[in-house]
Amino acid sequence: MADMTVAYSPSHGLGEEQSIWFKLTPLLNQENPMQVLMALSDKYNGVIPINLKNQRIVLLSEPAHAERVLVSNADNYTKYFDGLRPIFGNSMITIDGALWQKIRTPQQAAFHPNMFEEYFPYLMSAIDSKMARWAKFASTGETIEMVEETWTLAAEMVCKALFDREMPFNPHFVFQQVKTYTDVMNHKSIRLKNQRGELVEMTGEDTAKAMEVWHSIPDTVMGANILDHREKTLLKMLEAAEADPNFPEFDHRQVIDEMKQYLWAGTETTALTLAWSLYLLSQHPEAMERIRAEAHAVCGDADPEWNQVQQLSYTRMVIQETMRLFPPIWALIRIAAGDDDIQGHKIKAGDKVVILTYIAHHSPKYWDDPEKFDPERFAPERAKKRVKYSYLPFAAGKRACIGGALSQIENTLALVQLLRRFTPEYVGPVPAKIHATVTFCPKGGLPFRIRPLS
Numbered sequence: 001m002a003d004m005t006v007a008y009s010p011s012h013g014l015g016e017e018q019s020i021w022f023k024l025t026p027l028l029n030q031e032n033p034m035q036v037l038m039a040l041s042d043k044y045n046g047v048i049p050i051n052l053k054n055q056r057i058v059l060l061s062e063p064a065h066a067e068r069v070l071v072s073n074a075d076n077y078t079k080y081f082d083g084l085r086p087i088f089g090n091s092m093i094t095i096d097g098a099l100w101q102k103i104r105t106p107q108q109a110a111f112h113p114n115m116f117e118e119y120f121p122y123l124m125s126a127i128d129s130k131m132a133r134w135a136k137f138a139s140t141g142e143t144i145e146m147v148e149e150t151w152t153l154a155a156e157m158v159c160k161a162l163f164d165r166e167m168p169f170n171p172h173f174v175f176q177q178v179k180t181y182t183d184v185m186n187h188k189s190i191r192l193k194n195q196r197g198e199l200v201e202m203t204g205e206d207t208a209k210a211m212e213v214w215h216s217i218p219d220t221v222m223g224a225n226i227l228d229h230r231e232k233t234l235l236k237m238l239e240a241a242e243a244d245p246n247f248p249e250f251d252h253r254q255v256i257d258e259m260k261q262y263l264w265a266g267t268e269t270t271a272l273t274l275a276w277s278l279y280l281l282s283q284h285p286e287a288m289e290r291i292r293a294e295a296h297a298v299c300g301d302a303d304p305e306w307n308q309v310q311q312l313s314y315t316r317m318v319i320q321e322t323m324r325l326f327p328p329i330w331a332l333i334r335i336a337a338g339d340d341d342i343q344g345h346k347i348k349a350g351d352k353v354v355i356l357t358y359i360a361h362h363s364p365k366y367w368d369d370p371e372k373f374d375p376e377r378f379a380p381e382r383a384k385k386r387v388k389y390s391y392l393p394f395a396a397g398k399r400a401c402i403g404g405a406l407s408q409i410e411n412t413l414a415l416v417q418l419l420r421r422f423t424p425e426y427v428g429p430v431p432a433k434i435h436a437t438v439t440f441c442p443k444g445g446l447p448f449r450i451r452p453l454s
């Protein structure tokens with residue numbers, strides 16, 4: 001059963017007054033928040049200082065700023081997590097310094113490219129489940145929510161490939177629960193409505209319930225049917241670290257927290273990328289056809305084999321271009337431990353520094369015709385000319401994403417398989433509205449209908 005000892009208080013959520021997300025709400029809660037940020041960034045030459053009563057937030061958007069904060073002076077900048085602790089616990093994504101290195105080291109091997117071939121059949125098996133579900137939607141013609149569909153796929157991939165477990169929970173239910181919590185705007189509305197004594201849409205009790213469900217998931221996964229008793233899985237690596245007498249910090253709580261981290265950091269981002277890529281492809285049918293043609297040229301009518309994945313290069317470029325236009329993590333937040341000077345801009349100890357990767361991804365300084373969907377910009381010859389740190393979907397430096405390469409394999413396979421069988425048709429407003437919270441989400445979701453491929 002769930003271990004309910006995790007200390008958290010829903011009253012210290014993302015939308016609380018001390019939270020950076022709360023402070024950024026006036027900027028983000030606009031019709032087109034990214035245009036507002038880009039205009040401000042232009043006006044202030046890439047550095048937007050926000051001076052508040054007792055603290056300063058500095059928004060940075062140039063590649064050279066990212067290089068300073070994430071790479072060359074990374075030790076001066078610690079991670080900022082605020083109300084996301086209930087989601088991630090004390091997993092490595094939240095920890096700094098020597099302990100972070102110690103916790104990451106035993107897990108690194110699970111993400112080495114030589115492991116991916118082993119994961120391949122499990123990724124394909126998760127895609128097969130999704131195709132069976134979509135076959136039903138194709139016959140009913142009902143409208144579905146794409147981010148939920150892609151999240152449930154990504155969660156099944158993590159369970160099967162990384163944990164060697166059958167999918168043991170209803171991912172649609174869990175997705176809804178966690179989303180209730182992570183939606184920053186929800187928190188703010190609870191707070192404001194509570195203050196005005198109005199009826200609230202979501203109560204602290206709802207948030208607590210959502211988190212109860214979430215905390216129970218790692219135990220549910222560990223207790224689920226083992227798929228193939230593989231020797232080298234991420235879960236086995238976590239358990240080995242727990243059993244290591246020389247590593248007392250890696251206790252059972254750490255195993256649970258690391259699993260929670262993978263089940264969210266490793267799924268929501270991957271799911272948003274796939275959902276946004278289907279949205280873009282739905283607007284660019286010629287690119288959808290090109291993916292199908294590439295799949296046919298590489299695999300004929302058969303399913304892809306592991307040794308063919310590298311050849312699906314156009315499909316991969318579509319995914320890369322999607323992460324440029326819609327970076328799932330669009331803002332990287334750090335706290336300055338000491339004073340710094342970033343290209344002549346003074347940073348003081350305690351300042352919160354936000355790297356707006358979205359802005360560099362959309363800047364005409366670094367990309368031709370930046371708003372155009374053009375997967376070919378990731379072709380090797382053109383990619384070589386890219387300015388370093390102008391494209392950071394997985395961040396950079398030592399705290400860069402551990403699962404970036406894996407996520408691109410997951411999404412390449414998912415696109416190829418789903419598009420060879422179906423035509424997902426986006427049926428929401430164009431352009432889709434943005435909901436920039438911790439992740440880069442569509443406002444109100446991405447409604448689709450699934451059509452069989454004629």
Ligand code: HEM
Pocket residue numbers: 092093094104158261262265266267269270273323327328329332333392393394395398399400401402403404406407
């Ligand atoms: C498109 C998919 C993905 C995107 C865009 C993405 C993005 C990121 C970014 C930007 C960070 C750094 C955050 C920061 O510095 O504040 C990060 C860290 C991390 N990601 Fe990913 N991620 C993706 C997929 C995955 C997958 C598939 C996994 C694992 C299954 C994963 C696990 C992690 C972990 C554990 C960290 C923390 C690393 C550390 O602090 O040492 N991510 N991710």
